[in-house]
Amino acid sequence: MxxxxxxxxxxxxxxxxxxxxxxxxxxxxxxxxxxxxxxxxxxxxxxxxxxxxxxxxxxxxxxxxxxxxxxxxxxxxxxxxxxxxxxxxxxxxxxxxxxxxxxxxxxxxxxxxxxxxxxxxxxxxxxxxxxxxxLPFTPLCDPDCPGLCDQCGARLANDPDHAHEILDPRWSALESVKDSIELSNKEES
Ligand SMILES: [Zn+2]
Ligand SMILES: [Zn+2]
Structure with missing residues (x-):
């Protein structure tokens, strides 16, 4: 009571x-x-x-x-x-x-x-x-709310095509080799 x-x-x-x-x-x-x-x-x-x-x-x-x-x-x-x-x-x-x-x-x-x-x-x-x-234990803005991007925290409902370019570390290594070749070519000419 x-x-x-x-x-x-x-x-x-x-x-x-x-x-x-x-x-x-x-x-x-x-x-x-x-x-x-x-x-x-x-x-x-x-x-x-x-x-x-x-x-x-x-x-x-x-x-x-x-x-x-x-x-x-x-x-x-x-x-x-x-x-x-x-x-x-x-x-x-x-x-x-x-x-x-x-x-x-x-x-x-x-x-x-x-x-x-x-x-x-x-x-x-x-x-x-x-x-x-x-009251709900977990309120949702929409039952299908996609949440936030785990890479940058952007709100996915505002930007459904949101994606990040995944850079392969091997490609970035090649890119730096290419840069240094171009650089040495320039120096020679
Ligand atoms: Zn939401
Ligand atoms: Zn993101």
Whole structure:
């Protein structure tokens, strides 16, 4: 069981008028600005990004069941060519928020069960977990991204015919012999 901290954030929705009214439903839709980045080291929703939280609250006997979606754009780096990757996310969020005085059951330690103070629900933790789980381990700018040239680091998607002339060391040895012959010829004339 996780306890939702008391600090007021943009992810916090006041539900006091729903509390202890089983059977009541309410939908909340909120446009917000993400204060603290959500995601992993390689990709995530950056701080300052615009996001939308749509949730439906259903009052049950011991608390409030919440389900909905969180939508935002994640940005990161392509795992092959290091180009910027933008990903439009719409991740499902859900959880059961129990009243502080609700009886505890064995199953309440699951990841979807939280506790709240009976006044307001903070969705940040639920949203953070949902975003992290939905993000790819290796973001790609394109599923077929060819990556970088292993010789010079050029981005191959920009230059599909990119190639390096492979010089045979024996030819370069001959070239230098030829140069010295030409040089001595010039000196003789
Ligand atoms: Zn790429
Ligand atoms: Zn190259």
């Amino acid at each position: 996780k306890h939702t901290p008391g600090a007021d954030t943009e992810f916090r929705i006041h539900v006091r008028d729903l509390v202890h009214r089983p059977g009541t439903h309410r939908e909340y839709s909120r446009e917000l600005t993400v204060a603290e980045a959500l995601g992993t080291d390689v990709i995530g929703v950056p701080a300052g990004a615009a996001a939308t939280l749509n949730v439906q609250c259903e009052v049950v006997t011991d608390g409030i069941w919440v389900s909905g979606t969180f939508a935002a754009q994640a940005t990161g780096e392509c795992g092959r060519c290091l180009d910027e990757v933008k990903l439009d996310l719409e991740v499902p969020v859900q959880g059961l928020f129990l009243y502080p005085d609700a009886p505890r059951e064995d199953g309440d330690d699951s990841d979807d069960v939280f506790e709240f103070d009976g006044e307001s629900i903070d969705f940040e933790g639920v949203v953070r977990d949902a975003v992290v789980t939905s």
